[in-house]
Amino acid sequence: MKIAGFDIGGANTDLAVIDFENGEIKEIKTDFEYLPMWSQNDKLDATLIDLIEKICPVEEIDAVGISMTAELVDAFETKTEGVIDIATTCEKLFDVPIGYIALSGVLSLEDLIKNPIDVAAANWKATSQIVAEIEKDCIFVDTGSTTTDIIPIKNGEECAKGRTDFERSATGELVYTGTLRTNLTSFVDFIPINGKDYHVASELFASTADVYNVLGLIKDEDFVCATCDGAGKSKEESARRISRVVCADLDILSMDEITEMSKFIHQKQVEQIASGLKEVSEREGLDKVVVTGLGKDILCAEAAKLLNLDFKSMGDYYTDEECVVAPAIGTALMMKNFIS
Amino acid sequence: MKIAGFDIGGANTDLAVIDFENGEIKEIKTDFEYLPMWSQNDKLDATLIDLIEKICPVEEIDAVGISMTAELVDAFETKTEGVIDIATTCEKLFDVPIGYIALSGVLSLEDLIKNPIDVAAANWKATSQIVAEIEKDCIFVDTGSTTTDIIPIKNGEECAKGRTDFERSATGELVYTGTLRTNLTSFVDFIPINGKDYHVASELFASTADVYNVLGLIKDEDFVCATCDGAGKSKEESARRISRVVCADLDILSMDEITEMSKFIHQKQVEQIASGLKEVSEREGLDKVVVTGLGKDILCAEAAKLLNLDFKSMGDYYTDEECVVAPAIGTALMMKNFIS
Numbered sequence: 001m002k003i004a005g006f007d008i009g010g011a012n013t014d015l016a017v018i019d020f021e022n023g024e025i026k027e028i029k030t031d032f033e034y035l036p037m038w039s040q041n042d043k044l045d046a047t048l049i050d051l052i053e054k055i056c057p058v059e060e061i062d063a064v065g066i067s068m069t070a071e072l073v074d075a076f077e078t079k080t081e082g083v084i085d086i087a088t089t090c091e092k093l094f095d096v097p098i099g100y101i102a103l104s105g106v107l108s109l110e111d112l113i114k115n116p117i118d119v120a121a122a123n124w125k126a127t128s129q130i131v132a133e134i135e136k137d138c139i140f141v142d143t144g145s146t147t148t149d150i151i152p153i154k155n156g157e158e159c160a161k162g163r164t165d166f167e168r169s170a171t172g173e174l175v176y177t178g179t180l181r182t183n184l185t186s187f188v189d190f191i192p193i194n195g196k197d198y199h200v201a202s203e204l205f206a207s208t209a210d211v212y213n214v215l216g217l218i219k220d221e222d223f224v225c226a227t228c229d230g231a232g233k234s235k236e237e238s239a240r241r242i243s244r245v246v247c248a249d250l251d252i253l254s255m256d257e258i259t260e261m262s263k264f265i266h267q268k269q270v271e272q273i274a275s276g277l278k279e280v281s282e283r284e285g286l287d288k289v290v291v292t293g294l295g296k297d298i299l300c301a302e303a304a305k306l307l308n309l310d311f312k313s314m315g316d317y318y319t320d321e322e323c324v325v326a327p328a329i330g331t332a333l334m335m336k337n338f339i340s
Numbered sequence: 341m342k343i344a345g346f347d348i349g350g351a352n353t354d355l356a357v358i359d360f361e362n363g364e365i366k367e368i369k370t371d372f373e374y375l376p377m378w379s380q381n382d383k384l385d386a387t388l389i390d391l392i393e394k395i396c397p398v399e400e401i402d403a404v405g406i407s408m409t410a411e412l413v414d415a416f417e418t419k420t421e422g423v424i425d426i427a428t429t430c431e432k433l434f435d436v437p438i439g440y441i442a443l444s445g446v447l448s449l450e451d452l453i454k455n456p457i458d459v460a461a462a463n464w465k466a467t468s469q470i471v472a473e474i475e476k477d478c479i480f481v482d483t484g485s486t487t488t489d490i491i492p493i494k495n496g497e498e499c500a501k502g503r504t505d506f507e508r509s510a511t512g513e514l515v516y517t518g519t520l521r522t523n524l525t526s527f528v529d530f531i532p533i534n535g536k537d538y539h540v541a542s543e544l545f546a547s548t549a550d551v552y553n554v555l556g557l558i559k560d561e562d563f564v565c566a567t568c569d570g571a572g573k574s575k576e577e578s579a580r581r582i583s584r585v586v587c588a589d590l591d592i593l594s595m596d597e598i599t600e601m602s603k604f605i606h607q608k609q610v611e612q613i614a615s616g617l618k619e620v621s622e623r624e625g626l627d628k629v630v631v632t633g634l635g636k637d638i639l640c641a642e643a644a645k646l647l648n649l650d651f652k653s654m655g656d657y658y659t660d661e662e663c664v665v666a667p668a669i670g671t672a673l674m675m676k677n678f679i680s
Contacts, residue, residue, distance in 0.1 A: 038569075072541075072584065072587060074545060074568065074569035074570075074571075074581070074584060075569075077580065077589070077590075078589040078590065078591050079589050079591070080591060117591075121587075146542075164587075164592075165587035166538070166586060166587045166588040166592055168587075169538045169539045169540075169541075169586050169587050170536040170537060170538045170539070174539070174587070175539065176539065176540065176541040176542050176543075176587070177542055178542075182542045183523065183525065183526075183542050183543075183544070185523065185525070185526040186523075186525040186526065186540070186542035187542070196510040197510060198506070198509045198510045199509045199510070199514070199515065199516065199616075200509075200516065200526070201412075201509075201516040202486075202516050202517055202518075202522045202523050202526035202527065203516075203523075204523070204544060205414060228414065229378075229414035229415075231414075240417065241414070244412065244414060246506060246509055247412060247461075247504075247505035247506045247508075247509050247514070247516070248505075248506040249417070249418040249419050250417075250418065251418050251419070251420060251457075252504075252506055276539075
């Protein structure tokens with residue numbers, strides 16, 4: 001039995017196809033594609049099919065699970081509109097059972113229509129299924145391209161105090177910062193260069209992908225988002241974008257200075273994630289951390305270290321590729337239980 | 341004699357045409373147009389001509405002064421490239437004498453080519469000419485759509501410690517925050533709603549124009565920048581954009597709550613400007629302030645009040661329309677002296 005789990009984010013659509021044999025996982029295959037849902041949500045159907053066909057013929061899929069966060073993009077007036085629109089696209093596409101990951105479990109289309117908000121930004125619910133298998137009492141920290149989920153798990157069950165994205169913005173459980181797409185000006189106010197503090201320009205001149213590209217902390221194939229200036233993804237082009245953040249250019253700043261700036265920015269983002277993790281850890285009395293997502297090593301683990309918290313990496317149990325799409329794997333697993 | 345002064349910014353191109361009679365100002369006419377230079381710098385020539393023709397036939401213009409900040413946009417690899425590109429466009433367009441506002445004064449094209457960086461982001465030099473007439477020892481604070489210049493003047497001469505945008509980012513003299521285009525996440529980390537602090541999403545979901553639109557602090561005709569989601573400029577559409585900043589929507593937040601959020605955001609931006617003003621005021625031992633620009637009343641004056649500094653408004657000497665394009669007026673005045 002083959003189950004597809006999609007995690008439809010604002011910027012990336014992730015897929016995991018799990019092949020089950022006698023109820024056990026035989027094989028997991030994963031992939032993802034950059035799809036900016038704020039401008040190209042009309043291409044969602046083509047993207048979903050493309051992704052599946054790269055892994056296996058769509059006819060071999062027995063069921064499809066869907067989790068989403070893309071309902072927040074500003075192409076939709078409300079989350080309700082976004083959830084319904086995305087679900088409608090999915091229903092037209094597949095002839096097999098489809099389930100939607102919700103805060104209350106897995107919903108059919110019928111149940112989704114009764115309470116669409118239950119499905120909004122519930123993908124961390126899917127991730128918590130996998131993490132609970134690794135550690136029954138812990139906080140998992142999942143930093144993707146754009147956001148960081150910090151979710152407490154007790155006795156194998158997630159117990160996030162905030163339920164929606166909005167609520168989790170106030171509980172430390174959602175830190176809206178990520179490995180690739182984050183505007184540097186959102187978490188850095190000034191950057192020290194040669195002993196002086198330079199305040200940053202409030203434009204979208206550079207994103208975190210540029211910083212980790214310059215520092216060599218992400219692979220070329222992981223730099224999947226668009227660049228801020230439409231130019232390329234070489235280290236020099238990333239450095240040029242970073243130089244603009246302090247109203248400079250590469251005539252003014254050297255590569256060594258850009259590297260120093262990048263290290264400072266990296267540290268600031270670690271501190272930002274640590275701040276949410278500290279809040280959740282102290283409130284819930286949990287001191288074990290499981291890290292995952294594209295930023296698991298360079299951001300989540302560093303945040304745990306900063307707070308002297310014990311941490312395990314999902315990377316010790318799954319491949320790096322699987323960790324990047326953890327919510328999609330969790331979605332497929334929840335869908336399997338739903339139809340079994 | 342009619343002199344045109346253009347201030348070519350990244351997002352707005354401003355024009356003042358000053359009609360001189362016997363060396364004295366007889367009449368000032370102004371206008372401005374939204375021109376996003378990062379994506380449409382090929383339309384600069386058409387925009388300059390359009391603007392002039394709205395005020396008077398281009399044949400009646402005796403000389404043209406140019407100041408700029410648009411060389412920073414990411415369509416240009418370096419500031420030098422940007423300055424040369426913009427100057428080349430201007431030279432093709434006008435058959436009368438053209439001068440470029442530089443830190444060292446007014447340059448001909450020949451001198452500009454020898455030192456293009458002298459012309460980069462020198463428009464505040466032009467503003468200082470006007471302000472010095474109002475107050476010989478003061479700090480002027482000019483908040484435009486995108487940035488805030490905070491420039492000390494002593495004995496009628498500007499004495500900014502930083503000379504370039506880059507240097508001024510470290511001296512308090514450039515605070516990269518403005519009345520319209522500023523991403524809220526660049527200066528707000530969290531927003532209190534009903535007693536809880538909600539952390540903001542690091543997207544470009546809403547800009548300061550939305551906040552001042554909701555609060556009724558800018559006129560409809562001043563809301564000249566593009567909206568973040570491509571939707572309209574009604575109060576409700578602005579409120580919807582602001583709701584997304586905390587991952588909410590207008591199903592979750594009421595207009596009253598959005599208004600409370602907007603007041604908090606306004607206060608944070610006042611504090612941001614006050615922080616630069618405080619640094620300059622204390623360092624230079626100056627306690628008189630002259631406020632100008634689109635944000636003169638709602639931002640600059642509030643920042644001066646917060647610091648208990650005496651302030652005058654350029655609005656007491658010039659019309660509101662003239663204050664909005666103060667660098668363009670200063671540019672025309674400097675050009676007049678250059679050719680006289």
